Amino acid sequence: MGEHYFAERPGAASRRRSVDLVLPDLHLRLDTDSGVFSPDRIDPGTRILLETVPPPPPAGNLLDLGCGYGPIALTMAIRAPQATVFGVDVNQRAVTLAESNAKAAGLDNVRFCLADELDPALRFDAIWSNPPIRIGKAALHDLLLTWLPRLTPGGLAHLVVQKHLGSDSLHRWLDGQGFPTERVASRSSYRVLRVAPRTATPPAPSTAPSTEGPTTP
Template sequence: MGEHYFAERPGAASRRRTVDLVLPDLHLRLETDSGVFSPDRVDAGTRVLLETVPAPPQDGDLLDLGCGYGPIALTLASRSPQASVWGVDVNQRALELADSNATAAGLDNVRFRLADELDPGLRFAAIWSNPPIRIGKAALHHLLLAWLPRLSPGGLAHLVVQKHLGSDSLQRWLNDQGFPTERIASRSAYRVLRVASRTEGHTR
């Protein structure tokens, strides 16, 4: 994979190119670059998520956690034009690409930020994510425990994870943490997990 795409400022030399995200309801041409996640094509897991997840809420604040150059956030923004969509990532190059891709797509209801730039009081009606599994289990758990508690009451997160990278164990762990989690789709070794707000009284 070369340099980790979760570096804040990738050192890889820039090599811009474009990829196409074609879904039944939209077609986006996205600019990518070296040093970001899946620069040569829209990741297969992202595609599985976007092709199987139920329609997002039509309003409220929606989050793409680990947005990369923006395919998930831009799909959320297209499908829910009255919502406020947020994309967060640690990778500055990816955030700049995502912002320019939103402009090119004419989507003005989406913003891209570093995590600590978001209002900590924001609560999300939905979180969609192809989470960065390769940061390691401990870091992944820390990330999810930072963001999943920010689901609004009744809000849902949808995560896509490869089976061989631990989707089943992650599902068990989320349930153990008080987030009711079930698999809603399985395709090409990917699992889509639906995660509900933390059960009342569970503070682990």
């Protein structure tokens, strides 16, 4: 897939266009560009997440993890006008587009920045994400272990993942990491997972020598 949307500064030549996000409660026209995630249409997983997720908390801090050009964060901002919404990404082109799209929509309760620029002390009452599965399992796990612990005690994360890209194994891994996880929607091979704050630190892998005897060939 070449240089993908998770490059900090995409080398793909700019080719601006726009897409429409149409949901029962809103209609946004969003500018997109080459070198960002799903530049030619609203990603089906993103649409399924936004059509099935419960309303966000009406106030507090909300997070769109991997915001791209902003469809999830802007939807959160519209649905929770008294909340402060943060959108983070590693892609500077995407962050710039998201800022422009927020301004065009007249939304002043949403902030976009590179992921490492956000105050690490912030905690979130909700996290919505179409996570970047294609960065690889190890990097994805690191990403989720960085952000999911920043849920408030009553907060919830909602993640949308395709089944053939590992939604079921991710579900099991999250449970194993101490984050109670439930599948709350399933449509067109996509799964929406609801993740609660960690209840316990997962046990470390055992390093004790085996007490089993030798096996017989």
